[in-house]
Amino acid sequence: MVNIALLGLGTVGTGIVEILEKQNKGIQIKKILVNNLHKKRAVNIQPEILCTDFEEILNDNSIKIVVEVTSDMEKGYEYIRKSLECGKHVITASKAIVSKYFEELSQLAQNNEVAFLYEASVGGGIPVLKPLKEELEINEVLEIQGILNGTSNYILSRMVEEGMDYSSALKIAQDLGYAEADPSADVDGHDTLRKLRILGTLGLQGKILEEDILLNGISNITAFDIEQIKGMNSTVKLVGEVKNLGNAFTATVQPTIIHKNSYLANVNMAFNAINIKGNHVGDINFYGPGAGKLPTASAVLTDVMDVVNNTYRKKNPLGKRQLKNANHKIQGKFYLRVPNRKELLEQLDMVADQMISSKEHTAIVTKEVSFMALMDFVEGFGLKKEEYFLGRIFK
Amino acid sequence: MVNIALLGLGTVGTGIVEILEKQNKGIQIKKILVNNLHKKRAVNIQPEILCTDFEEILNDNSIKIVVEVTSDMEKGYEYIRKSLECGKHVITASKAIVSKYFEELSQLAQNNEVAFLYEASVGGGIPVLKPLKEELEINEVLEIQGILNGTSNYILSRMVEEGMDYSSALKIAQDLGYAEADPSADVDGHDTLRKLRILGTLGLQGKILEEDILLNGISNITAFDIEQIKGMNSTVKLVGEVKNLGNAFTATVQPTIIHKNSYLANVNMAFNAINIKGNHVGDINFYGPGAGKLPTASAVLTDVMDVVNNTYRKKNPLGKRQLKNANHKIQGKFYLRVPNRKELLEQLDMVADQMISSKEHTAIVTKEVSFMALMDFVEGFGLKKEEYFLGRIFK
Known part of the structure; x- marks a missing residue:
């Protein structure tokens, strides 16, 4: 036992x-x-196993494994650090903690010869981080794409399937418990960004920080945009992506327009999917429930069993590559919707390859352009975030 | 080293x-x-490491791991058995050997306290067997579906995309090296069946043998069928499926008609995908290259690293559940194409729910029927295999 x-x-x-x-x-x-010994719980628990003082756990030498599932980032981090330091294995489901303290905690675990595992922090129930670490033994990872946030994907799916506008879809997601009262962490892409920081740092074997990732959320997408995107035989997803450019990387979280016959286009509702391209194995893809009580608990417990069976990987999985941020080199074709303003429309053919609509708003597909130059173009007209929508066109 | x-x-x-x-x-x-010391090889190899006598390897105590990638089932089996018996770890890519000798070799590895790993035998480069074994620690597996044969999937993809007939698509697959001169192991479903035997036996934790699996291949599908299936907003895939019915199972390999908006419908060309439903984790899905030199070699080498890192699972992964075959209970809706024969057409409304075409051939969607009763109906008219086509309609 x-x-x-x-x-x-x-x-x-x-x-x-x-x-x-x-x-x-x-x-x-x-x-x-x-926090509260007397709160009514949804499960039967012997009251004597509840405690409010972490030191009781830390000082109990019979406890070998600590499972961190608080929702308090700073306290959770303290608990993890202290547990590792005193030789306990730690499993956490918190992407926020892993993202913020990834290098420190990974090193601490190795120094203390204990496990630090966090499978549930990315992709919920989907086994992806352990397979990724295993592929890295044999492969260089060339790129990773992920639909990593169930809430955004749920909202976009409802908008695409039912022509709903953003605020109605968000309201439904909130009513069903998929989205929180303040949905910004999900729809603005911060949650995806943290998961991408974890995937990217592991995958490219060098540090990719949260602030290294170009971030663009979904909250300014409209039913008009969805209609144009569907007219392109496509759908839209919030995608996190890192690319390996040798000694450099690009890392982005942005709305991404995907042809509807593609595999990723059919990852709908609250599901997540992660694609990993290895130089030998090629493209492998993992799909499943990105959140939820039992899927997440199941992922946490597979980590626990990895420690119990002593099959967890002993060495620090993080690499030491020094990687440069090459986000300024990002190029591609984009969907761009802007308001019908004369001075803007007059110059639009500097970037436009194809006009999609010029009715209520103007929507174009751009030429192959530099992302930074495109942003400069848009911002040059003084457009605010909520006045335009920009989505990358995938491949 | x-x-x-x-x-x-x-x-x-x-x-x-x-x-x-x-x-x-x-x-x-x-x-x-x-077999041949003097054959020209595509890689640079020091000639002195080549040998033609297996005993040289068996008797070399410095060799800890044997990697079986012959294409000779009986010899390969002998080599694996002897290697395990003398305390060497074994990794194989052969689904034929694993399928035929699964229980014996798994037990032998446990008795000799060595690893017997075979990730590459199912799904080529896709990491699926190890994640499946890990999910089984925490989940009961309720069902598994897989597109497990790249050749069949390639042929069906070309037929669907280009309206090509079966023999042209097969010819292209042969020219490109996806299909062998004798394609029967692939298109008749034997290859899928072996992989399903492995997945099912692991997943349901009880023995499911090759002969327990209802088998129906793709070689009698025609361009006419593809046209009807596309008209149903669907595509067709050769799918292996096991379902857990408590103390019993159903296991089938059959052409399966899948709505084109579904995730599995977009697994195209030579790609494979496997869906696993766990009672806690829900549906998780693995997708990637089902074959190929480097993907398969990469999967073999992740197994090797699992042994080198001593992170492989020590216990026999097979369960002892006694499962009854319940294939006689299979029910569903089916697509059925039969020749326009008067005596058959007169009785077709016994099984038909919807008429799709009555031109060159008659194609129907059946009511929810027993599979066995449907086969009895079809065979009652003396139809030979090549005269009709039957595909299950997925969900």
Whole structure:
């Protein structure tokens, strides 16, 4: 029997308790750290295993594995750091903590000869980080693309399928619990960005920080844009992408227009998908539930079993490559919708390859252009974020 | 440095040599078993590491890992058995050997406390068997579907995209090296069946043998059928499927008609995809190159690294569940094309829900029917295999 401690008993923590109740896997939850000992819980728990003091867990030498599922980034980080330092294995579901403290915590785990695992932090239930680490033994990763945020994907899917406008789709997502009251972390792309920071840093074996990633969310997309995109036989997804350029990288999170016959175009609703291109293996793709109580709990518990079975990878998975940010080199074709302003329309053929609509708004497909030059063009007319929409056209 | 031996230097063996030439992973190929010492090879190899006598490898105690990539099932099996018995780890890419000797070799590896790994045997380069084994720690697998044969998928993709007939598409697949001169193992579904036997036996944790699987290939599909299927806003794929019915299972390999907006419908050309439904994690899906020199070699080498890093799973992954074959219970809706024969057409409304075409041939969508009853109906008219086409309609 292996004793573990849970830090937090929210959605994912509850899922972990539920699964372990049904399975006899030689795992015992010895302590659960909570804020409130007396709150009513959705699962049956012996009251004596609840505690409010993390030190109780830290000082219990019979607890070998700490599972961090709080939703408090700074406290969670402290708990993880202290647990690793005192020789406990740590598993977390928090992309925010992994993204912010990736290098430090990975090194700390190695120094203390314990596991630091975080499969659930990217792609929810989808097994992707462990397969990625394994592919890296044999492959150089050339690029990674991911639909990494279920909320944005749900909103875009409803807009595309039903011609709904953004605010109606967001409202439904909120009513169904897919989106939070303040949806900005999801729709502005911060959540995708954190997951891309993790995938990219692992995949390219060099540090790619949050601030290295060009960020453009979905909140200014309109039903008009969706209509034009559908007319292009395409759909739109919020995609995080890193590309390996040798000693440099590009990293972006942006609305991406994908031909509807492509595999990624058919990743709908709250599902996530991640594509990894290795120099030997080629393109491999992982698809599944990007969030949810039981899928996320299942991913956390596969990490726990990796420690219990002693099959986890012992060395620090992060590489030491020094990579330059080459986002200024990004080129491509883009969908651009701008307001019908005379001075802008007069100069549009500097960037336009194809006019799609010139009715309520003007929508074009650009020539192959530099992304930075395109932004300069748009911002040169003093357009505010909410006045235009820009989506990259995939491949 | 870990010494390995390669058994065979065909396509996959050559790929392994190529990758290891470029990577310094602490692996040295000490011996390569070949049939002909003097054949010209596509890779540079020191002649002294080639040998024609397996006993040389078996008796070399410095060789810890044997990589079986012969294309000889019976010899390959003998080599694997002897290697495991003398305490060497074994990795194979052969689905035929794994399918035929799965239980025996898995047990033998456990008895001798060595690894027996075969990631490349299903889905080529796609990491799927290891993730499946890991999900099984936390999940009961409810069902598995797979597009597991690149050749069939290539032929069907060309037929659907270009309205080509079966024999032209087969000819192209042969010219491009996707299909062999005798394509029957691929197009009649035997290759898919072996992979499904492996996936199903692992996934359901009980023995599902090749002969337990209902088999129906693609070789009698025609351009007429493709036209009708496209008219249904669908495409057709050769799908292997196992379902978990508690103490029983169904297992089929059959042409499957899939709505074109679905994820599996967009797995095209020689790509493979596998969907696994776990009771906790939900649907997770793996997609990638199902064959090919470097993808397959990459999968073999991730297994090798799993042994080198000592992160492979030590226990026999096969379960002991006693499962009954419940294929007689299979029900569903089917696409059926039959010749325009009066006595048959008169009775067709016993099974038909919807008439699709009654021109050159008659094509219908059936009611929800028992598969066995439908086969009885068809065979009751004395129709031979090549006179009709039957495809299950997915979901």
